[in-house]
Amino acid sequence: MRVTTETNVKTYMNYISGEWVAASTNQVVASMNPANKEEIVGYVQRSGKEDLDQAVQAAKKAQVPWRKLSGSARGEYLYKIANVLEKRIDEIAKCMTQEMGKTFPESKGETARGIAILRYYAGEGMRKVGDVIPSTDSEALMFTTRVPLGVVGLITPWNFPVAIPIWKMAPALIYGNTVIFKPAQETSVTAAKVVECFEEAGLPAGVLNFVTGSGSVIGQGIIDHPGISGISFTGSDQVGKQVAQGAVARGAKFQLEMGGKNPVIVANDADLDQAVEATISGGLRSTGQKCTATSRVIVQSEVFEEFKAKLLAKVKEIKVGDGLHAETWMGPCASENQLKTVLSYIEKGIADGATLLHGGKRIEANGLEHGFFVEPTVFENVNSEMIIAQEEIFGPVLSLIKVDAIEQALEIANDVQYGLSASIFTKNIGNMLSFINEMDAGLVRINAESAGVELQAPFGGMKQSSSGSREQGQAAIEFFTAIKTVFVKA
Numbered sequence: 016m017r018v019t020t021e022t023n024v025k026t027y028m029n030y031i032s033g034e035w036v037a038a039s040t041n042q043v044v045a046s047m048n049p050a051n052k053e054e055i056v057g058y059v060q061r062s063g064k065e066d067l068d069q070a071v072q073a074a075k076k077a078q079v080p081w082r083k084l085s086g087s088a089r090g091e092y093l094y095k096i097a098n099v100l101e102k103r104i105d106e107i108a109k110c111m112t113q114e115m116g117k118t119f120p121e122s123k124g125e126t127a128r129g130i131a132i133l134r135y136y137a138g139e140g141m142r143k144v145g146d147v148i149p150s151t152d153s154e155a156l157m158f159t160t161r162v163p164l165g166v167v168g169l170i171t172p173w174n175f176p177v178a179i180p181i182w183k184m185a186p187a188l189i190y191g192n193t194v195i196f197k198p199a200q201e202t203s204v205t206a207a208k209v210v211e212c213f214e215e216a217g218l219p220a221g222v223l224n225f226v227t228g229s230g231s232v233i234g235q236g237i238i239d240h241p242g243i244s245g246i247s248f249t250g251s252d253q254v255g256k257q258v259a260q261g262a263v264a265r266g267a268k269f270q271l272e273m274g275g276k277n278p279v280i281v282a283n284d285a286d287l288d289q290a291v292e293a294t295i296s297g298g299l300r301s302t303g304q305k306c307t308a309t310s311r312v313i314v315q316s317e318v319f320e321e322f323k324a325k326l327l328a329k330v331k332e333i334k335v336g337d338g339l340h341a342e343t344w345m346g347p348c349a350s351e352n353q354l355k356t357v358l359s360y361i362e363k364g365i366a367d368g369a370t371l372l373h374g375g376k377r378i379e380a381n382g383l384e385h386g387f388f389v390e391p392t393v394f395e396n397v398n399s400e401m402i403i404a405q406e407e408i409f410g411p412v413l414s415l416i417k418v419d420a421i422e423q424a425l426e427i428a429n430d431v432q433y434g435l436s437a438s439i440f441t442k443n444i445g446n447m448l449s450f451i452n453e454m455d456a457g458l459v460r461i462n463a464e465s466a467g468v469e470l471q472a473p474f475g476g477m478k479q480s481s482s483g484s485r486e487q488g489q490a491a492i493e494f495f496t497a498i499k500t501v502f503v504k505a
């Protein structure tokens with residue numbers, strides 16, 4: 016779609032070789048506010064393959080001088096970027112809320128997380144990258160070191176428009192790679208503002224290149240580009256598989272972070288108030304649009320009714336609205352597509368025989384008719400055969416499942432294709448240990464919500480949630496570098 020630009024709305028450019036440039040296609044696309052679809056947040060470039068080629072050339076040219084800097088010198092840039100982002104935190108958080116709908120406090124928290132990630136990886140530039148390994152030859156020195164992959168392509172989603180790009184860019188850069196960053200179209204204005212911080216901090220030209228556009232052109236272009244040695248992707252299951260196939264076909268390294276169908280188990284001995292708070296926070300914050308969001312709530316029968324009553328009482332209090340309004344607890348779905356997906360899953364839940372306890376409808380009253388608002392929704396009488404218990408909804412929908420025993424809860428918790436995050440609420444050490452040992456998930460959390468990862472710890476899933484690698488913390492070095500084993504003899 017060709018969009019005619021309005022004069023009072025800013026148009027954001029691509030950032031290639033240290034310059035802000037228009038796409039070769041001469042086309043832009045509008046980024047809308049999901050709380051009010053009549054509001055355009057900004058225009059971004061609808062780039063073509065030629066723009067991507069230029070970005071890859073720039074990244075290649077910048078790669079050797081960037082790699083040759085010391086880790087601490089690269090770290091200095093990340094510290095400076097963190098400072099600029101900190102200075103602009105309110106503006107960038109506000110833009111995030113306008114562009115994808117999460118509430119302003121959540122956007123601000125996410126931007127603060129981005130700042131902390133930059134500082135964490137700045138420090139990584141001073142840490143060890145290898146080991147000395149005894150050689151069988153007593154006259155030789157054998158050790159490992161690590162080298163960057165070269166140019167890496169980062170394809171990111173709209174649900175964490177600041178944190179996810181930064182948790183890919185910061186490790187990519189600190190370990191000496193240069194970057195092509197392709198954000199989700201829905202949140203490209205926020206992404207452009209993040210890139211402005213990198214520019215303002217004086218990052219050398221070509222080290223970070225930013226190309227906006229559609230997934231099918233720029234995303235696919237990254238997958239296929241012979242100049243890109245590694246691809247880190249977060250997004251849907253379907254596109255993740257395309258990334259993997261394309262990368263394997265041309266021998267590029269890839270890393271995938273995809274969906275989740277995260278359970279929370281509430282045991283008979285759980286602190287029910289704590290479990291309710293965590294279920295609501297883990298399941299409904301960000302309108303349920305987190306890969307770590309709680310979607311299945313598996314409750315032992317003895318406490319089922321009490322838990323349900325407490326949960327419903329709290330869910331009924333949730334204030335839905337524009338994320339910029341101070342009283343709003345839950346914003347809109349990030350796009351019309353996302354709203355339609357959520358509503359269609361709710362219909363499937365009803366059709367499959369689940370009982371709708373609360374919510375289930377689009378909200379169009381009280382001035383919310385211009386946005387993509389949906390009620391927080393709770394089902395009961397859900398079982399593992401139902402679509403709502405199997406597929407990622409990415410919306411504010413909780414499914415209650417009643418079980419008698421913890422063993423049965425674990426069986427149901429594992430009965431999905433995903434394995435990203437899982438929580439249990441219990442005081443019993445035996446329950447905790449069974450959960451830690453038996454739960455097939457990359458993140459297992461005891462008496463804590465399923466969402467909200469810590470930047471210094473490895474993050475990633477089992478089964479179809481990821482490609483098996485881990486992001487964040489020191490684990491990020493595994494993807495963004497290759498090991499060289501060095502053998503030295505006089």
Ligand SMILES: NC(=O)C1=CN([C@@H]2O[C@H](COP(=O)(O)OP(=O)(O)OC[C@H]3O[C@@H](n4cnc5c(N)ncnc54)[C@H](O)[C@@H]3O)[C@@H](O)[C@H]2O)C=CC1
Pocket residue numbers: 170171172173174197198199200228229230231233234235238249250251252254255257272273274275305306353356407408409
């Ligand atoms: N794991 C997570 O955090 C996320 C999961 N999702 C899941 O995916 C569903 C659909 O959301 P979408 O925004 O449509 O996700 P998506 O997978 O289409 O988008 C993620 C990124 O991939 C890019 N992309 C799209 N098509 C591509 C292609 N053919 N080649 C390369 N890159 C491509 C997009 O432009 C975006 O930058 C959601 O409802 C949710 O279930 C979505 C976003 C994040």
Ligand SMILES: O=C(O)CCC(=O)C(=O)O
Pocket residue numbers: 174175179249304305306307308465466467468
């Ligand atoms: O729960 C979090 O903090 C991170 C979630 C996430 O990575 C995602 O939704 O893609």
